[in-house]
Amino acid sequence: MKLPSRVTICEVGTRDGFQIEPDFIPTDLKVEVVNGLAEAGLPLIEVTSFVHPKVVPALRDAEAVMARIARRPGTVYAALVPNDTGAVRAVDAGVDEIHTVVSASESHNLANVNMTIAESLDRLHAVMRVAERAGVRVVAGISTAFGCPFEGAVPVSQVERIVARLADMGARGIGLADTTGVANPLQVTRVLEHLAPKFPTLEWGLHTHDTRAMAIPNVLAAMAHGVTHFDASIGGLGGCPFAPGASGNVCTEDLVHCLHAMEVETGIDLDRLLAVSRRVEGIVGRALPGQVVKAGPYTRRYPVPDGIAHRLPATAE
Numbered sequence: 029m030k031l032p033s034r035v036t037i038c039e040v041g042t043r044d045g046f047q048i049e050p051d052f053i054p055t056d057l058k059v060e061v062v063n064g065l066a067e068a069g070l071p072l073i074e075v076t077s078f079v080h081p082k083v084v085p086a087l088r089d090a091e092a093v094m095a096r097i098a099r100r101p102g103t104v105y106a107a108l109v110p111n112d113t114g115a116v117r118a119v120d121a122g123v124d125e126i127h128t129v130v131s132a133s134e135s136h137n138l139a140n141v142n143m144t145i146a147e148s149l150d151r152l153h154a155v156m157r158v159a160e161r162a163g164v165r166v167v168a169g170i171s172t173a174f175g176c177p178f179e180g181a182v183p184v185s186q187v188e189r190i191v192a193r194l195a196d197m198g199a200r201g202i203g204l205a206d207t208t209g210v211a212n213p214l215q216v217t218r219v220l221e222h223l224a225p226k227f228p229t230l231e232w233g234l235h236t237h238d239t240r241a242m243a244i245p246n247v248l249a250a251m252a253h254g255v256t257h258f259d260a261s262i263g264g265l266g267g268c269p270f271a272p273g274a275s276g277n278v279c280t281e282d283l284v285h286c287l288h289a290m291e292v293e294t295g296i297d298l299d300r301l302l303a304v305s306r307r308v309e310g311i312v313g314r315a316l317p318g319q320v321v322k323a324g325p326y327t328r329r330y331p332v333p334d335g336i337a338h339r340l341p342a343t344a345e
């Protein structure tokens with residue numbers, strides 16, 4: 029198995045997850061979670077989203093969150109922006125990196141941002157200009173890159189056209205997003221084999237949702253093709269408003285646990301991450317999909333059951 033020695037995890041739970049929580053999460057608690065994630069060693073955090081507060085009321089405190097977090101040296105604090113208005117707000121709030129999104133399928137893009145793909149790309153061009161003037165790096169996400177909840181299969185040629193436009197506009201990285209968890213590892217392999225050689229200077233990332241338990245297998249397939257940037261959400265927070273039953277991103281601590289078990293470095297402290305996950309469960313008031321928080325890491329040992337200890341062969345001193 030071909031694995032990188034190190035990967036970069038971008039925590040998106042405070043954006044992709046918190047944005048669809050039914051109850052507003054108080055700003056101080058959002059700040060506490062972001063700070064906890066940074067202290068656990070997350071190198072990159074998508075803190076919030078600078079969308080119109082009427083569109084995503086759950087994240088209406090984006091400026092306040094950015095202003096109150098402790099900026100840990102070495103941590104990159106990013107935010108999602110839908111348009112140039114959001115980009116100006118994000119730059120003014122001091123984000124280190126801007127993340128954008130456009131869908132690879134028309135119907136999802138209309139449902140998600142109320143624009144056609146062509147209209148979105150024009151808006152993203154304006155975002156890139158704001159970011160360039162401010163010296164802020166842009167990573168462009170492409171939703172429904174592996175399939176659409178409305179249209180089904182999305183041709184890779186359609187994804188390729190969007191990647192080409194985004195690269196022309198100045199995107200430095202592309203995040204391929206499996207928004208509703210339909211991708212499988214063979215498909216991830218085929219899409220990367222098609223796209224990556226055509227755009228050798230782009231940095232590729234994968235944004236997975238674990239809706240059908242294929243997220244970690246998809247991460248492994250992408251790693252085998254040189255991808256080293258992965259989005260994940262603490263506890264597996266999140267979902268998709270247009271796909272009932274869709275679950276959240278690949279769970280950060282489960283992914284980190286898997287990577288560390290395979291000796292792939294992340295720079296993240298798993299124990300601290302598990303503590304943040306438990307705290308987030310307390311904040312949202314329910315158990316989250318993460319598995320390691322329930323089972324403990326693979327190194328966990330249990331006491332030998334009563335009645336069998338005397339039958340074990342004696343071990344040498």
Ligand code: ZN
Binds near residue numbers: 044205235
């Ligand atoms: Zn997502």
